[in-house]
Amino acid sequence: MLAAHSRIQPYIHRTPVLTCQALDQMAGASLFFKCENFQKMGAFKMRGAANAILQLTDEQRQRGVATHSSGNFAQAMALSAQMLGIQAYIVMPSNSPAVKKAAVRGYGGEIIECEPTLAARESTLAKVVERTGATFVHPFNDENVITGQGTAALELLQDVDNLDVILSPVGGGGLLAGTALATHHFSPKTKVWAGEPTGANDAWQSKKAGHIIPQTNPQTIADGLRTSLGDKTWPIIRDNVERIVLVDETEIVASLRLLLERMKIVVEPSGAVALAAVLKEKTSIAGKRVGVILSGGNVDLKALAAYL
Amino acid sequence: MLAAHSRIQPYIHRTPVLTCQALDQMAGASLFFKCENFQKMGAFKMRGAANAILQLTDEQRQRGVATHSSGNFAQAMALSAQMLGIQAYIVMPSNSPAVKKAAVRGYGGEIIECEPTLAARESTLAKVVERTGATFVHPFNDENVITGQGTAALELLQDVDNLDVILSPVGGGGLLAGTALATHHFSPKTKVWAGEPTGANDAWQSKKAGHIIPQTNPQTIADGLRTSLGDKTWPIIRDNVERIVLVDETEIVASLRLLLERMKIVVEPSGAVALAAVLKEKTSIAGKRVGVILSGGNVDLKALAAYL
Structure with a gap:
């Protein structure tokens, strides 16, 4: 710690x-x-996101990071990644508030929208990871x-x-x-x-x-x-x-x-x-x-x- | 300083x-x-009120302090005085918000109401000082x-x-x-x-x-x-x-x-x-x-x- x-x-x-x-x-x-x-x-989400990203290898960093979140973790991942010059892919439900999407984009995150169900989040995330080779970071688990x-x-x-x-x-x-x-x-x-x-x-x-x-x-x-x-x-x-x-x-x-x-x-x-x-x-x-x-x-x- | x-x-x-x-x-x-x-x-008013009260002689402290204020200085005087075991007399315009009067009373200040004019404030204050022997502390001057x-x-x-x-x-x-x-x-x-x-x-x-x-x-x-x-x-x-x-x-x-x-x-x-x-x-x-x-x-x- x-x-x-x-x-x-x-x-x-x-x-x-x-x-x-x-x-x-x-x-x-x-x-x-x-x-x-x-x-x-x-x-506080900034702490966990930064710690997770900082543990990645150089090779992983080059391929970027991905997560699914409609809330603070989306912004934390996008900002941490931006500070370290890494691409962040954020899967967000299509009904996320515009202000939260704007914040993620403001931090340089790429948003991939999905239907607002857990199944859609997970399958969309899997596709993003497959396409980009990005490392998935779970918001809390x-x-x-x-x-x-x-x-x-x-x-x-x-x-x-x-x-x-x-x-x-x-x-x-x-x-x-x-x-x-x-x-x-x-x-x-x-x-x-x-x-x-x-x-x-x-x-x-x-x-x-x-x-x-x-x-x-x-x-x-x-x-x-x-x-x-x-x-x-x-x-x-x-x-x-x-x-x-x-x-x-x-x-x-x-x-x-x-x-x-x-x-x-x-x-x-x-x-x-x-x-x-x-x-x-x-x-x-x-x-x-x-x-x-x-x-x-x-x-x-x-x-x-x-x-x- | x-x-x-x-x-x-x-x-x-x-x-x-x-x-x-x-x-x-x-x-x-x-x-x-x-x-x-x-x-x-x-x-910040707490700083000036405390400094003024702390400069009083023991004899002055026994007679208390007085001021006129409808705002933060009223509360600052009341609280500073309370912390030092001194009586505070606060002249407040009768149209002061109830919440501000309640705050002054909550800090143990005695409120003396007056008409909401500068002249009324000053004459009321003069009477309070005459009656109690309290030391007048101006809110800023x-x-x-x-x-x-x-x-x-x-x-x-x-x-x-x-x-x-x-x-x-x-x-x-x-x-x-x-x-x-x-x-x-x-x-x-x-x-x-x-x-x-x-x-x-x-x-x-x-x-x-x-x-x-x-x-x-x-x-x-x-x-x-x-x-x-x-x-x-x-x-x-x-x-x-x-x-x-x-x-x-x-x-x-x-x-x-x-x-x-x-x-x-x-x-x-x-x-x-x-x-x-x-x-x-x-x-x-x-x-x-x-x-x-x-x-x-x-x-x-x-x-x-x-x-x-």
Whole structure:
């Protein structure tokens, strides 16, 4: 993880850790917010994408990289690839917002559109890889991506001593698994929890069942958290994450508003989920030192206005 | 100024300096944003209020402090006084927003309402001072307040080398005068500019005329910048500020939106004025290193929504 951190350092921001007295009072605890909403391209995804691309051989780099994503990972791959002079091929569903496609193109990524189904994504990606020889990098179910995402928690643990708990949101589990690995290694007494939307609660269900239960028909405004866990993220989460805290949509919006109003920062709905989990678990965290990973800030101003 | 800085340090945040590649590209310069929107109670005013109160004698402290303000200085005085166990008396116009009155009361300040005119403010304040023996602290036309406000620029100059220009907004001139003093002393080759709304351009007019021209009938959404310069802030600004850049209302809103969208931070309209000035002066700052003081972040979410 330390090697990954020094590898990606030239390509990422070391994001600040902010504190807020008003939120501490509300939570009855000392909260330390790791602001990945200030990360390059606006989300932690930059860390994993950069780490994965930097592990490629020169020959692989020449053929480029490919992924499928409608969200932050698409932009993270395109920007990381651009910084390293590598071609990125991004398979995006045809119904992706124009603003997200424009961002990927702005970073020099080549977009290949497909029907908005998982099957179409995968078959389109396979064709792209066959045609170009590009290396596929999975948005979260990839060891290098997981390690890269873990560097956010690593920095937080370097900056703040004696955390009792660290929370991240969980979707596919890349950030949560990376956070769990970093914490297990560098601060083994710190517990790792996750926040997850009630309407996309596959990680909670999987933990309860003891095996992966895929997400079907997710219903949440936290668009980064609609995916299922993968077979690489799941065992790490199963073994190293103590608790998954479910939060409903109104709690997510309330936390997004608190971060705007009290901390003066913009997060996307997924980025507010860890704080929502903290406020839900007030009894358990009373008096504790709690790290909260704010995962990203890519929210359209029109969408943001609807939450105000 | 260094003495003031160490004096107030326990009572303020050392706010982060953030950078943003997208805004650097737009400006054609390297911008360093001093985030006083993250300051305690949400604005730089905390610095000057704390410095002024900390200079009082024990006897003065026992009688309390008084000021008149409808904005951030009211909250800053109340909070600083509360932290030091001192009573604060705040004269506020009867039409002040309920949310601002609630914030002052939340910090333990005693509000004395008056008619919304300058004359009523001053006579009400005089009565409060007579009744309580409290020491009056002017929101900006006070040497200790000016010195305190200057510590934001001091920290920025400590954190970032070789700035060519520093910009702050200008209203009554406390922040701008403090910034000018700090810069003159600690980085004499750095120029000091200000951003000012076209609809409240008394500093620009005063500079042009060579003497104070009071603001009459200000028209701007930047509610922190509607006041006139004072006789203590004016000479410092006259002698140490090279340029006042006028910006119109649409430019202020555009900058507020850019800060939300690209930097993921919330500023109040007054807090966006220095960036608006930077973008207006693109030709002059091309390739330069520019410090930008984001003065505050206290904007109601409903008001914010109207700008999105």
